[in-house]
Amino acid sequence: MKIELAESYGFCFGVKRAIKIAEENRNSSTYGPLIHNANEIARLKNDFNVALSENLDTFKAGDTAVIRTHGIPKEELALLNRRNVNVVDATCPYVTKPQQIVEEMSTQGYDIVIFGDEAHPEIKGVKSYGVGNVFVINAPEEIDALKLREKVATVAQTTRKIEDYRQIVGKLMETHKEVRVFNTICNATFDNQDAVRALAQKADVMVIIGGKNSSNTKQLYAISKEFCPDSYHIESKDDLEPGWFSGKEFCGISAGASTPDWIIDEVVEAIEHLRR
Known part of the structure; x- marks a missing residue:
């Protein structure tokens, strides 16, 4: 393999x-x-x-x-x-940026729409910098329920998928004359997501390494699963199961932004041992 x-x-x-x-x-x-x-x-x-x-x-x-x-x-x-x-x-400076944007735009009279998970610590922090109306949504259809004024500014959780953010922005632009859009998705998130998308299309089994609470790792796993049904999200080598690799010819591996090299190395070594 x-x-x-x-x-x-x-x-x-x-x-x-x-x-x-x-x-x-x-x-x-x-x-x-x-x-x-x-x-x-x-x-x-x-x-x-x-x-x-x-x-x-x-x-x-x-x-x-x-x-x-x-x-x-x-x-x-x-x-x-x-x-x-x-x-x-x-x-992270990429997290500080949306905090600053929310503070500045809200003080200028804009209603704020944050695309992200309201329970996530990053979004709790970003939201706290707003004054006035600050809304957090997870999907475009949630916009209809918001009582938004004419001036709207929007930011995204740093680990979200750009495709999903485009849908949020598109929906806002359909109903509001002035929409300030700030692309606050991290470049590293883009790169990791593009890379896992390319690899998952070639592999017949994928292993995504990262914390179970890691938002960006969950996104990588979701993308991988789209193209490679036999995708697995693990935290360490201890989560590996030999049956995942039975009859497989190509194993792809990716890891979230919070996953250190030493854990990745251990997983690679364990998979190499399993395939012998």
Whole structure:
């Protein structure tokens, strides 16, 4: 069985930056999971004593709080600063950008439409920067229920598919005269999605590696499944099942933006062992 990695996969710029920041701040705590990968979070804890806290009240004056790559709500950041916590911001710049856009456009009188998952930490943070009407939707048909004024600005969750965002934008333009569109989908997301799409069309089994809570990994898996029905989303080599590869000739592998190389290497090695 041939094994091939996607042309683009794994750690993106924002995640690499966040990991470096965390490693440089030993004996600190991240507020919320730094990235959506439990294995990498465990490595940071074991090797650098970077703990994980999901409770804002655990941070006291003088403590160091590393802000997760997905960002946090504006009011929570302000509270940490008021408490004289040493805030080290590892928010991905691609996430900071839609925060800034939402703040600027809403203060200029635009209603905001965010395409994304309202329960996702990135979107919770982005939404918090708006004043006035800020709506979060997952599909074009949800637009009809919104009470939008004439001026609308829209941003997207950084890990969403561009094809889906186009549908949202198209629907808004059908009903509103002034629509400001900001393409806030991350370039790394584009590259990884294009690469998995190309690979899945050649493979007869696909393995997508990444955290079960990782939005961008879920998107990669969904795209892979479109073109290769035998696609599997795993977090580590321990999730592999030998039966997936029985009779297969071409195994494609991709990984989400929060998946470190050491986990990918372990999965590749395990699949190579299974095929012997």
